[in-house]
Amino acid sequence: KQEVTQIPAALSVPEGENLVLNCSFTDSAIYNLQWFRQDPGKGLTSLLLIQSSQREQTSGRLNASLDKSSGRSTLYIAASQPGDSATYLCAVKRGETSGSRLTFGEGTQLTVNP
Amino acid sequence: GAGVSQTPSNKVTEKGKYVELRCDPISGHTALYWYRQSLGQGPEFLIYFQGTGAADDSGLPNDRFFAVRPEGSVSTLKIQRTERGDSAVYLCASSLRGGSGANVLTFGAGSRLTVL
Numbered sequence: 001k002q003e004v005t006q007i008p009a010a011l012s013v014p015e016g017e018n019l020v021l022n023c024s025f026t027d028s029a030i031y032n033l034q035w036f037r038q039d040p041g042k043g044l045t046s047l048l049l050i051q052s053s054q055r056e057q058t059s060g061r062l063n064a065s066l067d068k069s070s071g072r073s074t075l076y077i078a079a080s081q082p083g084d085s086a087t088y089l090c091a092v093k094r095g096e097t098s099g100s101r102l103t104f105g106e107g108t109q110l111t112v113n114p
Numbered sequence: 115g116a117g118v119s120q121t122p123s124n125k126v127t128e129k130g131k132y133v134e135l136r137c138d139p140i141s142g143h144t145a146l147y148w149y150r151q152s153l154g155q156g157p158e159f160l161i162y163f164q165g166t167g168a169a170d171d172s173g174l175p176n177d178r179f180f181a182v183r184p185e186g187s188v189s190t191l192k193i194q195r196t197e198r199g200d201s202a203v204y205l206c207a208s209s210l211r212g213g214s215g216a217n218v219l220t221f222g223a224g225s226r227l228t229v230l
Contacts, residue, residue, distance in 0.1 A: 004156070034218075043118070043205060043221035044157070089156055101147075101170065102219070104156030 002027045004092055006105035013080055014113050021075040021108045023090035028071050031093040035064050035075050038087045038107070047088075048075070080112045116140075118222035120206050126228045127196055135191040135225045139208030146189050147219065148181055149205040157205055163189060164211075196229045203227075 003026045013019055023033070032051045036044040048057045048064040050073070056065040063076040073090055087109045091102040119138040127133055139146050144165055149157035159173040166186045174180070178196075183189040193200055203226045207219040 036221075041223065043223045044207075044219075045221075046218045049218060091156070101159040101162060101173065102149075102157075104149075104158070106154065106156045 002030075002092060002094065002103045004090060004103050004105035006088075006090060006108050008108060009106065010109040010111075012111040012113065015080060015082060017080050017112075018076070018078050019080055019110070021077070021088050021090075021110070023073040023075070023105055025071045025073075025092050025103075027094075028068050029094070030068065033064075033066055033073050033093070034091050034102070035062075035073075036089040036091065038089060044089065077110075080110075082112045082114050084112050085110055118206055118208055118220050120204075120222035120225050122225055123223065124226045124228075126230065128230050129196060129198060131196050131229075133193045133196055133227060135193075135204050135227070137189045137191070137206030137208075137222060139187065139189070139206070140220055141187075142210070143208035143220075144186070144211050145209045146183060147207045147209075148189070148191050149207065151203045151205055151224070153202075160191070160204075193227075196227075198229045201227055201229045 005024045007022045030052055034049045035047045037047055038044050050057045050066040061078040066073045087107040089104050089107045091104045121136045146163040148160040151157040161181050162170040163183045166183055178194045180192045203224040205224045207221040209219050
């Protein structure tokens with residue numbers, strides 16, 4: 001059974017800092033990995049999707065890397081802003097023949113202080 | 115619609131009651147998913163529809179949970195004889211097509227269920 005772990009569970013940083021969120025998964029046979037953002041009382045917003053054949057994806061101040069063989073992904077946020085405060089979730093999609101479910105980690109709650 | 119719509123946004127019920135949660139996906143999206151998120155946890159998969167049929171219902175926790183999508187659009191998650199442990203946020207998501215492929219899911223805001 002795939003298990004996804006995110007470290008740290010919570011993180012508080014001053015505005016402007018660069019930061020890294022970590023995600024690890026136990027079964028390296030994944031199809032892709034996604035990073036989501038969740039704001040209180042709202043649904044999940046997809047930030048970045050990395051296919052299993054890719055090493056990283058970038059969008060603005062966000063960069064996600066994937067090391068499939070070691071079962072790890074990182075989300076790098078540059079020059080953090082108070083508006084980045086949210087819960088960040090990573091999720092892996094199982095192999096192509098196993099349906100389309102996502103397995104989520106428990107999330108990292110990020111607070112960026114002005 | 116422009117996004118995935120879920121109703122009600124909040125539902126408080128008593129133990130043992132029957133509850134229905136509705137999801138209206140993005141128009142034209144054939145794939146629809148239900149997830150459940152308990153406090154402090156990540157979402158857990160419940161069921162996936164491709165069109166009208168449940169392609170994967172292996173995440174439903176027990177036979178008190180049932181979901182339908184009779185016309186391939188709106189879906190209803192039904193919970194019978196609710197228990198306090200059913201309290202969670204129930205998230206619905208849709209994508210243009212399901213199965214394999216890099217389709218990004220669009221999630222709704224969720225329905226928060228509280229069972230007293």
